[in-house]
Amino acid sequence: MESDKTDLLIEKYFQGETSIAEEKELRDYFSGLNVAQHLEQYRPLFGYFSQAKEQKFKQKIPLQSNKRKVAWLSIAASVVVLLSIGTYAYLNNNEAHEQNLGTFDDPEVAFKETQKALALLSNHVNTGIESVQYIEEYEHSKNLIFKQ
Amino acid sequence: MNQNEFVELIAPFKDKVFRLAKRLLVSTEEAEDATQEVLVKLWNKNESLNTYNSLEAFAMTITKNYCLDQLKSKRATNLKIVHNNFTDREAGLQQKMEDSDSMSWVEKIINQLPEQQRLIVQMRDIEQYEFAEIAKILEMNETAIRVALSRARKTIREFMTKTHSYGIG
Numbered sequence: 374m375e376s377d378k379t380d381l382l383i384e385k386y387f388q389g390e391t392s393i394a395e396e397k398e399l400r401d402y403f404s405g406l407n408v409a410q411h412l413e414q415y416r417p418l419f420g421y422f423s424q425a426k427e428q429k430f431k432q433k434i435p436l437q438s439n440k441r442k443v444a445w446l447s448i449a450a451s452v453v454v455l456l457s458i459g460t461y462a463y464l465n466n467n468e469a470h471e472q473n474l475g476t477f478d479d480p481e482v483a484f485k486e487t488q489k490a491l492a493l494l495s496n497h498v499n500t501g502i503e504s505v506q507y508i509e510e511y512e513h514s515k516n517l518i519f520k521q
Numbered sequence: 522m523n524q525n526e527f528v529e530l531i532a533p534f535k536d537k538v539f540r541l542a543k544r545l546l547v548s549t550e551e552a553e554d555a556t557q558e559v560l561v562k563l564w565n566k567n568e569s570l571n572t573y574n575s576l577e578a579f580a581m582t583i584t585k586n587y588c589l590d591q592l593k594s595k596r597a598t599n600l601k602i603v604h605n606n607f608t609d610r611e612a613g614l615q616q617k618m619e620d621s622d623s624m625s626w627v628e629k630i631i632n633q634l635p636e637q638q639r640l641i642v643q644m645r646d647i648e649q650y651e652f653a654e655i656a657k658i659l660e661m662n663e664t665a666i667r668v669a670l671s672r673a674r675k676t677i678r679e680f681m682t683k684t685h686s687y688g689i690g
Contacts, residue, residue, distance in 0.1 A: 387678060389671030393649050414681060421627035425647045430539035432553045434531075434560045436524050 376409045383415065522567050530570070531560060534577040537648050538584045544643040545588040547632055555591065559584050581658045585640060592636070630680040631673075638673035645670055 382399055385391045391399070402408070403419035477483035522530075538559055543552035562583060563570065573579045631642055640659065644650045652663045659666065 387671060387674050389667040389674065393651060396646070396649070415678075417627050418677065418681060421631075422646045425540065425628070428540050428543065429536050430553070430556050432557060434528065434535075434564075435557060436527065436561070436564050 376412075379409065379412060383412065522570065527564055527567070530576065531563065531580070534580055535560065537577070538580055540647065541581060541584050541640070541643055542588050544632070544639050545585075545636060546591060551591070555584065555588055559587055562587075575654075575657070578654060578658050581644070582660075585658065589636065627677070627681070630677050633680075634673050634676060638669050638676075641666055641670050642673050642677075646674075 379399075379402055382391065382395055386396065386399060400419045400423060403412075403416050404423065408416055477486060535556065539552055539556040542555040542559070543549060546552050546555060559580060563576075563580060570576060631639060634642065637659075641655060644655050644658065645652075650658075652666055655661075655666050656663045
């Protein structure tokens with residue numbers, strides 16, 4: 374590029390009237406080796422413009438909103454599952470209770486039934502006591518061996 | 522739109538967003554945070570992204586507004602040191618190293634310009650946007666942009682000739 378033309382371009386450049394193409398021409402001129410002595414001072418300026426364009430954004434982009442939606446969806450699903458299991462169990466329990474409530478209208482029958490139930494209970498308690506008697510046997514034989 | 526599509530969509534201009542943020546905020550870390558913030562904002566608009574005819578211009582506008590807000594809130598909270606004549610007259614070692622590199626001189630000069638001129642220089646001289654695009658992003662008219670750009674370039678030239686002749690003399 375002739376020096377005169379470059380001078381004109383530079384002047385136009387500082388007036389803010391150059392086009393993108395003309396500015397590219399200037400950048401190319403200053404990145405070359407044949408820069409006129411009196412224009413040398415502008416070399417760092419255009420050099421910087423090219424250099425500054427090389428900076429890159431290297432961080433990761435934190436895009437979470439989509440994942441958050443999935444998380445909410447799974448939370449909602451688990452709540453639904455828990456609720457359905459809960460209600461199912463609750464209803465089942467209720468039915469069982471209604472079947473075995475065991476209420477009696479006649480007090481005499483009720484008395485008999487209670488006695489029966491208590492007898493059953495004491496029987497079971499006695500089976501427990503029988504086994505305790507073994508321990509007494511142990512105590513006995515222990516006393517035989519370890520005479521004080 | 523899924524994540525991969527979105528990443529592809531922003532790939533052509535995410536570096537430009539970062540560089541614009543860095544031009545205004547200067548610190549790399551802050552610029553990175555700002556870029557992430559802007560991209561997340563775009564991602565949250567996900568469904569309506571297709572309605573913008575120029576997503577890049579829209580992203581640049583968001584970036585500009587976000588960074589200016591950041592600067593404003595920083596200025597409001599920061600205490601200013603009134604007496605700033607305590608500093609060492611002799612330039613530090615790092616300063617000297619930087620000064621020897623005239624490219625970083627240019628960066629320093631540009632970063633001293635008013636915010637609006639910085640934005641315009643960044644978009645025109647570095648990203649090579651057309652005036653019409655800059656006008657759209659900054660919501661200004663083209664003549665005003667040309668004037669601000671010329672003013673900015675002349676200020677840079679003034680500083681540069683000063684340092685240049687300083688180097689010789």
